[in-house]
Amino acid sequence: MPLAELLAASMTPTPGPTTEFDETLVTPGPLGFVFIFVLAVAALLLILDMTRRVRRVRYREEIRAEIADEQLGADAATDDDINERPLNDDRPERGDTDRR
Numbered sequence: 001m002p003l004a005e006l007l008a009a010s011m012t013p014t015p016g017p018t019t020e021f022d023e024t025l026v027t028p029g030p031l032g033f034v035f036i037f038v039l040a041v042a043a044l045l046l047i048l049d050m051t052r053r054v055r056r057v058r059y060r061e062e063i064r065a066e067i068a069d070e071q072l073g074a075d076a077a078t079d080d081d082i083n084e085r086p087l088n089d090d091r092p093e094r095g096d097t098d099r100r
Contacts, residue, residue: 028036
């Protein structure tokens with residue numbers, strides 16, 4: 001039995017010296033606050049810049065679409081004018097020098 005008591009005694013941990021809880025080891029401190037603040041400001045500025053760039057690209061695409069629609073409308077109007085002219089027109093074409 002002395003062997004069993006010896007094993008039981010060696011398996012129970014002995015309490016070590018207790019240390020006082022030190023807050024400076026677990027808190028980020030002023031340097032951590034400054035770092036997080038700068039990181040947040042940088043992220044905010046990046047978000048604002050990206051929003052502005054996306055808006056600018058979207059407006060440019062809208063303007064390009066409007067210009068393309070206007071050009072298609074103008075081209076369609078000139079095509080309609082050409083198609084409405086009769087084929088057997090006796091009027092001389094522009095640039096004809098032959099006068100009747």
